[in-house]
Amino acid sequence: MLGILLIDKPKGLTSHDVVDLLRARLGIRRVGHAGTLDPLATGLLVVAVGPATRFLQYLSLEPKVYEVEATFGATSTTFDAEGEIEPLGRPPEDLEARIESEIPSFLGVIQQVPPAFSAVKVKGVPLYKRARRGEAVRPSARTVHVAEIETLRAEGPSASLRIVCSGGTYVRSLVNDLGAKVGCGAYVSALRRTRAGSFTVEEAVLPEDASAENLLLLAEALRPMPHFVLSDENRAAALVGRPFSFDAPDSANKVALSDSANRFVGVARVDCGWAHPECILPQEVHS
Numbered sequence: 001m002l003g004i005l006l007i008d009k010p011k012g013l014t015s016h017d018v019v020d021l022l023r024a025r026l027g028i029r030r031v032g033h034a035g036t037l038d039p040l041a042t043g044l045l046v047v048a049v050g051p052a053t054r055f056l057q058y059l060s061l062e063p064k065v066y067e068v069e070a071t072f073g074a075t076s077t078t079f080d081a082e083g084e085i086e087p088l089g090r091p092p093e094d095l096e097a098r099i100e101s102e103i104p105s106f107l108g109v110i111q112q113v114p115p116a117f118s119a120v121k122v123k124g125v126p127l128y129k130r131a132r133r134g135e136a137v138r139p140s141a142r143t144v145h146v147a148e149i150e151t152l153r154a155e156g157p158s159a160s161l162r163i164v165c166s167g168g169t170y171v172r173s174l175v176n177d178l179g180a181k182v183g184c185g186a187y188v189s190a191l192r193r194t195r196a197g198s199f200t201v202e203e204a205v206l207p208e209d210a211s212a213e214n215l216l217l218l219a220e221a222l223r224p225m226p227h228f229v230l231s232d233e234n235r236a237a238a239l240v241g242r243p244f245s246f247d248a249p250d251s252a253n254k255v256a257l258s259d260s261a262n263r264f265v266g267v268a269r270v271d272c273g274w275a276h277p278e279c280i281l282p283q284e285v286h287s
Contacts, residue, residue, distance in 0.1 A: 001028050002050040002281075003215030004059070008204040009037050009045045018045055021207045035061055035167065035196060040080050043193035044201040052218055054279050058254065058267050060224040063147055065195035066163045068188055070175045073157045076187035079115045079172035088185040095182070096154035099161075102181040103149045106174060111141040114170050144169040158189070198224060219264045222256045235259045238266060238277045246275035254278070 009018055015036045022031050032053040034046045043066075048056050072091035077083035092098050116139060148164040163171055172188050179186025194201045205214050219227065228248065230238060237244040238257060248255060248270045255275065257265040266280035 001026060001212055001215070002052050003048075003217055004052055004221040005047040005049060005210055005214055006199055006201075006204040006216070007045045007047050007210065008201055008206050009042055010206065011042050012039055013207075014039050015045055018207050019047065022047060022049070022210055025207070025210060026212070032056060034059060035064070035193075037193060038080070038172075038191070040082055040188070041191040041193065043191075044196055044199060044204055045193075046196055046199060049215060051281055052221075055218055055222070055267065058222060058225065058256075058279070060197040060222075061199070062167050062197055063164050063195075064167060064169065064193060066165070066171050067152070067192045067194055068161050068163060068171050068175060069190035070159050070161060070178070070186045071157055071189045072159065072179055072182065072186045073184050074187060075176065075179065075185040077116075079170075079176040080188040080191070083187070085187070086185075091157050091184045092182070095157075095159065096151055098182045099151055099154060099159055099178065102178060103151075105181065106149060106178065107146050109143060109145050112144050112170060112173050112177075113141050114139045115172050115176070142168065146174070149174075217264065219256060219258055219262075222267070225254055225256045225267070226252045227256045227258065229258050229260060229262075230265060232260065234275070235265060238268065238275070238280055239283050241277045241280065243274045243276045245273060246270060247273070248275070 005022070007018055009015065015033050019031050019033055023029055026049065028050060030050050030053055032048050034056045037043065037045055046059065046061060072095060073089060074085050074087045076085050145166040146163065146169065150162040152160040152162055163174065171191055175186050175188050226248065234244045252270045255268055255270055257268055259265055264281065266277060268275040268277045
C-alpha cells in the first residue's frame with residue numbers, strides 16, 4: 001500500500017491519534033503525517049502511507065488556509081478554549097471595525113511568538129511539556145508570513161476569520177495578539193484547516209472512512225512539481241542513485257520522475273543539466 005491520504009481530522013483527536021487509527025484501519029504500520037493540528041482543531045491533515053512517507057518533504061503544502069472562531073473579551077493560558085480562561089471585560093461595541101483596523105499590522109512577513117503550550121521544541125523538549133511541569137517558558141519569536149486575514153462575521157463577543165498563511169504560523173498566537181491590539185483579549189474557540197497547498201478539505205475523508213481507494217498516487221500528490229518521463233537507461237540509473245544527463249528547464253530544481261509505463265520512480269535534484277536522484281522508490285514498488 002502506497003500513497004497520500006487527505007483526512008478530515010475530527011475535534012478531540014491529536015494528529016498522532018489519527019495516525020494510530022489509520023494504522024489499525026489500513027493494516028499497515030508505516031503511516032505518517034505532515035502539518036500537525038491541535039486536538040481542538042478540525043480539518044485537513046495530509047497523511048502518507050507506506051513508502052510514500054519518504055516523500056512528505058516534497059509535498060507543496062503552502063499556503064495554509066484556516067477558518068477560526070475567536071472569542072473576544074478574555075484570554076487563555078493556551079490561547080484557545082482548552083486553557084484557563086481569564087475574563088477581561090466586554091468587547092467594544094464596534095468590534096468588527098476595530099478588528100479591521102488592526103488586521104493590516106498582521107499582514108506580510110511578521111515576527112510571531114508561539115504559544116507556551118505548543119509542540120515547538122527547545123533543547124529537544126516540546127514547550128507544552130515544559131509548561132505542564134511548571135517551568136518558565138519563553139518561546140523565541142519566529143518569522144512567518146500572513147497573506148490574508150478576512151473577517152467573515154463579528155457578532156457579540158465572537159468573530160469568524162479566514163486566514164491565509166505560511167506553514168509554521170500559529171493561528172492561536174495571531175488571535176491572542178489581535179485581541180491584545182483590540183484591547184480586550186481574545187482566544188481561539190474553534191479552528192478548522194480548509195486548505196494546504198493544492199489540497200482541500202473537500203477532498204478529504206474522515207479517519208473511519210479511509211481506505212486504499214482514497215489513496216492519491218504520488219505522481220498526483222506531487223503535481224505542482226515538474227514531471228518528466230525517463231528513458232529506460234535513465235530509469236536504470238535513477239534506481240541505483242546514479243546521476244544522469246537530463247534536459248530540464250533552468251527553473252527546475254526538483255523534478256518528479258516516472259518511467260515509460262507511467263509508474264512513479266521518485267524525485268531528483270536538477271543541477272547544470274544533470275539529475276541527481278534524491279528519493280527513489282525501490283524497484284519492486286510502484287504507484
